[in-house]
Amino acid sequence: MSGALPTRPLLKPWYRLARGEGKLALEYGQRVVCLEGRAVDRLLPALLPLLDGTRTLPEVSEYLGEPLAPAVDNALRVLGEHGLLTEGPPPDAGDPRPFAAAAASAAARGLPPDAARAVLAEASAGIAGAGPVAEEIARALRLQGVGRVQRVAWDASAATDTHGGGAWAG
Numbered sequence: 001m002s003g004a005l006p007t008r009p010l011l012k013p014w015y016r017l018a019r020g021e022g023k024l025a026l027e028y029g030q031r032v033v034c035l036e037g038r039a040v041d042r043l044l045p046a047l048l049p050l051l052d053g054t055r056t057l058p059e060v061s062e063y064l065g066e067p068l069a070p071a072v073d074n075a076l077r078v079l080g081e082h083g084l085l086t087e088g089p090p091p092d093a094g095d096p097r098p099f100a101a102a103a104a105s106a107a108a109r110g111l112p113p114d115a116a117r118a119v120l121a122e123a124s125a126g127i128a129g130a131g132p133v134a135e136e137i138a139r140a141l142r143l144q145g146v147g148r149v150q151r152v153a154w155d156a157s158a159a160t161d162t163h164g165g166g167a168w169a170g
Contacts, residue, residue: 005076005077006080006087006088007087008054009051009060009080009087009088010085011048011084012084015033021041022041033083039075043071044075052088055139057076059135060072060076063135120146121147123147124147124148125146125150127149127151127152128153134151
């Protein structure tokens, strides 16, 4: 891939991966791309699972943290130059894979998938906290079809329980 990177990068799923110490080979057909260096052992194990087509470039960098942003940008550029990335589906493409777990759970309770999808679309969830874990939870809920996912503040100073928790502040 030459030029600009995809908005929502997806590591082309038809490539097979083989790892060696400090090496990663990606093969499809009769084409092999071999990547070498410290980033293969240190960065790519965290980066490659994020290249599932559901995150924007800034979301990928933010998830891995600001100190790694230059390395992430470089790794994405290298993957793109080797033609290993493609554009992920738009967020509303209706890909059934993320919804599969919710559909299976609904089916176990006798609820058809369409009804489960409608219930989830009307549902709302609040995520307390900040950082990569909160972002990942919110993303997972959106992928499952939850209609409204909202971030709320957590006020530890307003704790009223005896377990040292906190209180909702929003």
